[in-house]
Amino acid sequence: MDFEYFMNEAIEEAKKALNNDEVPIGAVVVLDGKIIGRGHNMVETNNHAFEHAEINAIKEAEDYVGDWRLDGAILFTTLEPCVMCAGAIIHSRIKTLVFGAKDVQRGFAGSILNVVDDGIFNHRVEVVSGIKFQECKELIDNFFNEKRKK
Amino acid sequence: MDFEYFMNEAIEEAKKALNNDEVPIGAVVVLDGKIIGRGHNMVETNNHAFEHAEINAIKEAEDYVGDWRLDGAILFTTLEPCVMCAGAIIHSRIKTLVFGAKDVQRGFAGSILNVVDDGIFNHRVEVVSGIKFQECKELIDNFFNEKRKK
Numbered sequence: 001m002d003f004e005y006f007m008n009e010a011i012e013e014a015k016k017a018l019n020n021d022e023v024p025i026g027a028v029v030v031l032d033g034k035i036i037g038r039g040h041n042m043v044e045t046n047n048h049a050f051e052h053a054e055i056n057a058i059k060e061a062e063d064y065v066g067d068w069r070l071d072g073a074i075l076f077t078t079l080e081p082c083v084m085c086a087g088a089i090i091h092s093r094i095k096t097l098v099f100g101a102k103d104v105q106r107g108f109a110g111s112i113l114n115v116v117d118d119g120i121f122n123h124r125v126e127v128v129s130g131i132k133f134q135e136c137k138e139l140i141d142n143f144f145n146e147k148r149k150k
Numbered sequence: 151m152d153f154e155y156f157m158n159e160a161i162e163e164a165k166k167a168l169n170n171d172e173v174p175i176g177a178v179v180v181l182d183g184k185i186i187g188r189g190h191n192m193v194e195t196n197n198h199a200f201e202h203a204e205i206n207a208i209k210e211a212e213d214y215v216g217d218w219r220l221d222g223a224i225l226f227t228t229l230e231p232c233v234m235c236a237g238a239i240i241h242s243r244i245k246t247l248v249f250g251a252k253d254v255q256r257g258f259a260g261s262i263l264n265v266v267d268d269g270i271f272n273h274r275v276e277v278v279s280g281i282k283f284q285e286c287k288e289l290i291d292n293f294f295n296e297k298r299k300k
Binding site for chain 2: 043044047048049050055058059062063066067068069070082083084085086087088090091092093106108112113115120121
């Protein structure tokens with residue numbers, strides 16, 4: 001599997017968030033080599049605190065397969081998931097989580113805690129990190145640097 | 151505030167889930183003494199792993215106020231929130247979480263961990279537990295006992 005190809009697709013989603021002045025995070029869900037769900041951060045746009053990139057991508061993938069169980073699916077996301085999204089990844093039975101940049105302050109797939117692969121739940125998620133991390137990190141860092149300037 | 155009154159409303163939501171053969175969990179969001187969001191578990195009905203009672207109640211409340219920030223709101227839920235819902239409660243800036251029964255195996259508001267009030271995040275949520283816990287616990291226990299019999 002070409003991890004960089006799919007992470008680029010997640011980055012494209014993050015750029016859609018950026019264009020809406022949302023924190024630029026994007027995600028795609030891949031099953032059998034095909035993207036079946038895409039999502040980006042839409043918290044401000046839709047006024048829903050839960051509309052993070054990962055949940056929106058998972059929702060689209062679940063609608064595609066007609067099942068809340070995404071057995072065998074791989075989630076690519078530009079930033080290490082927060083506590084809520086880490087939970088959604090477990091609940092939807094994602095097989096593998098691939099993320100770009102770490103979120104050392106709020107990440108729950110290794111930074112603060114690892115809830116996706118620590119044995120609390122029956123289901124465990126494989127984790128791959130650091131794919132195109134520089135580009136993913138710059139997207140976020142530049143966004144907050146610009147906000148601070150204003 | 152009459153905690154039992156609002157927990158009864160959350161229990162009514164849980165019974166709606168039960169009628170749909172969903173794990174019976176219900177929640178309501180209260181602002182200024184008024185219910186502004188109601189939700190029950192709809193994972194199987196809508197094939198979305200994230201459609202837990204708490205997230206559905208928060209979504210309805212956010213639509214009501216037209217903002218993802220539910221400042222000053224109180225969330226009543228029949229069961230201690232899971233990791234995903236604990237995260238959604240933090241993200242939506244709920245002021246107070248009131249839950250009925252503990253979830254000793256999966257609860258993230260004190261049982262496994264307390265992510266809503268442990269200082270990881272800028273926002274902290276007050277937690278009140280044990281309101282009508284016997285009724286809330288029996289709803290869940292009876293559901294799983296029936297499932298095991300079949």
